[in-house]
Amino acid sequence: MKSLPIENIIRFVVVILLQVLLVNNMQFLGICNPCIYILALLALPVTLPRWAELLIGFATGLVMDIFCDSLGAHTAACTLISYIRPLLISRLVQDNDRLTGTPDGDSLGIATYARYVALLTAIHHIVLFSLLAFSWHNWWLTLLQIVFSTAVSIALILGWDLLIHR
Amino acid sequence: MKTLLQFLARYSIVLLFVALETVAIVLLVRNNAYQRNALLSSSNAAAASIYSVGSNIRDYFRLRQTNDILQAENTRLRDRLNRMENPTDTAGACAMNILTADRNIVFIPARVINLTTDRQRNYITLNCGRRDSVDSGMGVIGPDGVVGIVSMVSEHFATVIPVLNPGISINCKFKKNGEIGALRWDGRDYRFAELPDIARHIDVQEGDTLVTSGYSAVFPPELPVGVVEKAVLTENDAYYRIRVRLATNFRRLHYVTIIRQRHADELTTLEAARKKDER
Known part of the structure; x- marks a missing residue:
């Protein structure tokens, strides 16, 4: 029997290292910088108190900012999705009894899970890339980055779910 | 007082959220390309060590490419050295001049342990720090030309603002x-x-x-x-x-050289004094 906290801590370490050492080195036309580390935030247990979730989101963003030399951008985006996530889950899942631990393809149903991932990833990427650019200069480049990175991130996060659970 | 406490209890999550977002935005806005917090950048010892491990692994996969680049640079340098040691084909005085001028410059070799090229603001992390007498404001060059300027320095690592950053x-x-x-x-x-x-x-x-x-x-x-x-x-x-x-x-940048000018401090102080004078 795996314990939930340890499982989550391991997941955080693994995805942050994957992000920093592997995914950040993927270079495709300068417009595709996917973020898979947010899957650790998406997979936090739904029973977690909201204040703890906010602090975890903040800390995760800060760690990513330190690695990416982009102080503030990841932090703001992660804190925002940590705030929105519980609201979104209660909106998506009517009978809360079904959902006890980690939201994933099994517990939510693959269609709902895909919507959940897509919405939060899109919000995260819109905030992140807007703050990284921090100007209207090159706005079309920022827009392209948002669209392509969001698409690839969603694919990678859903792929991770299939890989782990199927 | 009671209503205030009730208000705080009711909106505590929203307030916490707003507070954390404010911290994030303040960090973002105050994060000037030059004066950044060394702890909160990738020259931070923990972050840089992880990058170091990653780059140690990656380096094996590009040894051949790196060798080619270094060999080309060696050839170029040997060619220049040859011309300086045999000053007959150039003006003697000029060659002497180059030699004395270069005495004021110290080259510090460094390895790139992390770099991005596809962000709108890119940074480079080097495996060289204060211990190797690297300091912020020093120039960084690669085998083919100018790379950037050192921004943050920790004991063993440094971050560089490359040309690929509108900040410089x-x-x-x-x-x-x-x-x-x-x-x-x-x-x-x-x-x-x-x-x-x-x-x-x-x-x-x-x-x-x-x-x-x-x-x-x-x-x-x-x-x-x-x-x-x-x-x-x-x-x-x-x-x-x-x-x-x-x-x-920049995509093929693995080894760089940091330029330490012996009299840089003196020059900067002198120029600062002149600017103060003009005001």
Whole structure:
């Protein structure tokens, strides 16, 4: 029997290292910088108190900012999705009894899970890339980055779910 | 008082959220490209050590490419050395001049342990720090030309703001006529940068070479910066629109050299004193 906290801590370490050492080195036309580390935030247990979730989101963003030399951008985006996530889950899942631990393809149903991932990833990427650019200069480049990175991130996060659970 | 406490209890999550977001935005806004918190950048010992491990692994996969680049640089240097040791084919006085001038410069070799080229603000992390007498403000060059300027330094690591960051501009001049301008990156393509302030009376041709001007304590003069790829001047323009192909290929940058000018402090102090004088 795996314990939930340890499982989550391991997941955080693994995805942050994957992000920093592997995914950040993927270079495709300068417009595709996917973020898979947010899957650790998406997979936090739904029973977690909201204040703890906010602090975890903040800390995760800060760690990513330190690695990416982009102080503030990841932090703001992660804190925002940590705030929105519980609201979104209660909106998506009517009978809360079904959902006890980690939201994933099994517990939510693959269609709902895909919507959940897509919405939060899109919000995260819109905030992140807007703050990284921090100007209207090159706005079309920022827009392209948002669209392509969001698409690839969603694919990678859903792929991770299939890989782990199927 | 009771209502206030009730209010706080009711909206505690929203308040916490707003507080954390405010901290994030303050960090973002105050995060000037030059004065950053060393702990909160990738020259931070923990973050840099992880990058170091990653780059140790990656390095094995590009040994051949790196060897080719280093060998090409060696050949170029051997060629220059040969010319300096046999000053008969150049003017003797000039060769002497180069030798004495270069005594003031110390080269510090460093390895790139992390770099990005596809962000709108890129940074490089090096495995060299204060212990190797690296300091912020020093120039960094690669085998092919200018790379950037050291920004943050920790004990064993340093972050560099490369040319590929709109936060800095590189003072450079045309090799053929010495006209100077400031090179700036526009945030798009890692191969090209722009030279916005060349006035229309100056003769600019495609293929002109740009080198460092040497008018600062950061880079010595005559280091390659890039080559003019396209120079556009329409009827009404006062300035050229110049696209410069950068000498350094940032995607293949593995080894760099940090330039430590012995009298940089003296020069900076002198210039600061003059500026104060003018005010």
